[in-house]
Amino acid sequence: MGLLTLAYVILFVSSTSTMAPGTLSFGAPYDFSNYARFADDAILKGVVVYTIVYSIFVTAAVLLLAFPFCYAIVRIRRKWLRSLFLFVLVVTFFSGTITRAYSWLIVLGKRGPFNDLMLQLGLIDQPLSLIYNTTGVTIALLHYLFPYGAFVLIGTLKNLPEIYEEAAQDLGAGRLYTFIRVIIPQSLGGLGSAWILVYSLSLSTFVMPLLLGGGKVVLLSNAVYREVELNYDIPYAAAVAIIFVLASILTISLAYLLGKVVPRVLANRALASRA
Amino acid sequence: MTRDFNGGEPDCILRLSGITKSFGSTEVIKSLDLKIDRGAFITLLGPSGSGKTTLLRMIGGFTAPDSGQIIINGKQYENLPPEKRPTSMMFQSYALFPNLTVFENVAFGLRVRKFPRREIDTKVHEMLELVDITNLKGRYPKQLSGGQRQRVALARSLVIEPDILLLDEPFSALDESLRSTMQLEMRDIQKRTGVTTIAVTHDQDEAMILSDHIALMGNGRIVQYGIPTSLYDFPVDLYAAGFMKVENILNGRIDRVSGTGAVFTMAASSLSIPSSEDDAPGRSVAIGIRSEEIRIEGCSQPETASLGENQLIGRVAEFYLKGENVLLRVQTEIGFLETRTKRKHYNEFRDHPVLVTIPSESVIRLK
Numbered sequence: 352m353g354l355l356t357l358a359y360v361i362l363f364v365s366s367t368s369t370m371a372p373g374t375l376s377f378g379a380p381y382d383f384s385n386y387a388r389f390a391d392d393a394i395l396k397g398v399v400v401y402t403i404v405y406s407i408f409v410t411a412a413v414l415l416l417a418f419p420f421c422y423a424i425v426r427i428r429r430k431w432l433r434s435l436f437l438f439v440l441v442v443t444f445f446s447g448t449i450t451r452a453y454s455w456l457i458v459l460g461k462r463g464p465f466n467d468l469m470l471q472l473g474l475i476d477q478p479l480s481l482i483y484n485t486t487g488v489t490i491a492l493l494h495y496l497f498p499y500g501a502f503v504l505i506g507t508l509k510n511l512p513e514i515y516e517e518a519a520q521d522l523g524a525g526r527l528y529t530f531i532r533v534i535i536p537q538s539l540g541g542l543g544s545a546w547i548l549v550y551s552l553s554l555s556t557f558v559m560p561l562l563l564g565g566g567k568v569v570l571l572s573n574a575v576y577r578e579v580e581l582n583y584d585i586p587y588a589a590a591v592a593i594i595f596v597l598a599s600i601l602t603i604s605l606a607y608l609l610g611k612v613v614p615r616v617l618a619n620r621a622l623a624s625r626a
Numbered sequence: 627m628t629r630d631f632n633g634g635e636p637d638c639i640l641r642l643s644g645i646t647k648s649f650g651s652t653e654v655i656k657s658l659d660l661k662i663d664r665g666a667f668i669t670l671l672g673p674s675g676s677g678k679t680t681l682l683r684m685i686g687g688f689t690a691p692d693s694g695q696i697i698i699n700g701k702q703y704e705n706l707p708p709e710k711r712p713t714s715m716m717f718q719s720y721a722l723f724p725n726l727t728v729f730e731n732v733a734f735g736l737r738v739r740k741f742p743r744r745e746i747d748t749k750v751h752e753m754l755e756l757v758d759i760t761n762l763k764g765r766y767p768k769q770l771s772g773g774q775r776q777r778v779a780l781a782r783s784l785v786i787e788p789d790i791l792l793l794d795e796p797f798s799a800l801d802e803s804l805r806s807t808m809q810l811e812m813r814d815i816q817k818r819t820g821v822t823t824i825a826v827t828h829d830q831d832e833a834m835i836l837s838d839h840i841a842l843m844g845n846g847r848i849v850q851y852g853i854p855t856s857l858y859d860f861p862v863d864l865y866a867a868g869f870m871k872v873e874n875i876l877n878g879r880i881d882r883v884s885g886t887g888a889v890f891t892m893a894a895s896s897l898s899i900p901s902s903e904d905d906a907p908g909r910s911v912a913i914g915i916r917s918e919e920i921r922i923e924g925c926s927q928p929e930t931a932s933l934g935e936n937q938l939i940g941r942v943a944e945f946y947l948k949g950e951n952v953l954l955r956v957q958t959e960i961g962f963l964e965t966r967t968k969r970k971h972y973n974e975f976r977d978h979p980v981l982v983t984i985p986s987e988s989v990i991r992l993k
Contacts, residue, residue: 517708517717518715518721520687520688520707520708521687521708521709521715522709522714522735522783523735523786524734524738525709532734536725537725
């Protein structure tokens with residue numbers, strides 16, 4: 352914990368320093384000119400906003416896919432089938448990010464197995480361009496984030512007593528009605544936690560856009576990296592990084608508050624209409 | 627299913643035939659048959675492991691039988707899930723939806739069936755009044771006491787007008803003082819609504835208070851089925867006698883049979899008992915005698931007392947006070963007998979030898 356705080360302190364101090372022109376060192380004068388520069392930097396501002404909005408969509412997609420999947424897993428009766436699904440989920444963790452990114456490059460490539468299959472089935476006339484663009488990044492990112500969301504949701508859903516579903520069925524509700532009216536309202540807590548985890552990971556993603564984006568997909572971490580590697584403007588990069596950390600904290604806190612406030616509002620409205 | 631399986635028994639609302647169920651290698655229900663009439667209150671009585679809860683769940687559709695048929699109102703249901711059955715279960719833990727208010731909980735079944743809003747309003751309010759919780763309609767389950775939750779669960783099940791109401795140990799979660807009040811209320815509500823009810827319990831007294839008929843279950847079978855007094859006065863076998871708390875069980879032989887009854891011998895003593903079919907000299911039999919049927923009085927001169935039929939001399943070995951009664955453990959030549967008497971009466975002969983009388987008509991023949 353202490354080390355982490357120290358790192359942030361160093362980062363902050365660096366952000367207020369200035370690059371000595373023509374050299375590789377930075378130091379005085381210490382001021383907030385880097386932050387001012389950011390305010391005028393349309394491109395980087397755009398990247399910050401894009402990263403935040405993009406991450407919202409990606410997180411929503413991950414949870415939308417993971418939730419029914421996890422529900423199915425915890426309700427499977429055959430032990431071997433459930434273990435198989437869990438095994439598949441865990442195995443994806445064992446391959447590192449870079450390995451996975453390159454695997455997607457191979458699978459989704461113009462002459463890769465996916466395009467081959469689609470061509471053979473006659474579903475397309477020409478191979479689809481699925482890599483070195485946002486599509487490729489999104490597919491790889493969804494695949495990467497899925498297990499994180501899934502594990503949190505499986506934890507929540509596993510603790511949901513089956514008796515509520517039995518009660519709903521007993522009163523005439525089919526599986527879908529029960530899922531929407533009973534399961535989801537009681538899983539909001541878990542969904543909130545899953546959101547925060549997946550969203551944070553998505554905001555900070557670096558490898559997927561880098562390897563699958565073909566240089567065209569620039570998320571915040573990539574932008575900061577460029578400032579450091581290409582422009583070698585460490586103070587500016589540090590400033591941007593700090594701004595991003597603040598922006599992330601802001602959006603995550605918003606999500607957290609929403610998770611607390613919305614159920615309360617709905618409950619009050621329900622009470623008021625029945626009183 | 628359009629085939630009518632009732633054929634000539636229009637009052638039979640539930641018929642189970644040939645029901646079996648195993649979990650893994652354990653046979654929980656072994657070929658069970660049961661018929662229940664409309665409007666009756668039936669209790670499945672038995673200890674844990676007797677299969678009673680499994681049977682209830684099979685009727686409700688939460689577990690499927692391995693074989694057999696479940697026929698409700700002439701239609702077959704054994705392959706259908708709970709949402710397609712005309713039954714409603716009140717779970718032991720009540721299972722009220724925590725995210726819904728009392729009103730919304732009760733309205734759930736009607737909303738699922740897409741009743742119009744006004745009708746839902748009317749029906750729910752009627753039901754809340756019936757179970758006497760109208761003032762709680764805006765509360766959430768976690769704000770309610772155990773007794774209140776039970777009423778909500780009952781209202782929720784009744785409002786959809788099921789053909790059969792299933793109660794899973796309905797009073798086990800309530801404390802003693804609340805239990806008797808709720809039992810009588812439940813009985814009252816059942817009579818007023820006329821809904822056929824099947825309850826599961828291990829509490830013999832509860833079964834006796836609530837039911838029209840009791841199905842005593844043991845080891846996956848129905849051991850005895852009848853009105854409460856018939857189970858109490860005439861348990862059929864050792865298991866039933868034990869469960870119905872017949873205190874004295876004796877094992878012996880038939881000595882001889884006559885027109886009026888049979889003679890039972892055990893350890894050189896004889897008792898006159900009611901005769902039964904297949905009674906023959908030498909046959910091993912078991913008999914039961916309830917403690918309240920055994921008469922006891924003081925005997926000042928045991929050596930010279932003249933003993934009538936079914937009378938024994940005894941000595942009080944232990945006694946327990948219970949309200950106005952005293953429970954006595956009396957040592958006699960046929961072993962220890964449990965009996966009871968009023969405290970005032972006991973004080974007349976305490977510390978003396980006693981004369982014990984077992985009226986032959988009170989002896990229960992056990993298979």
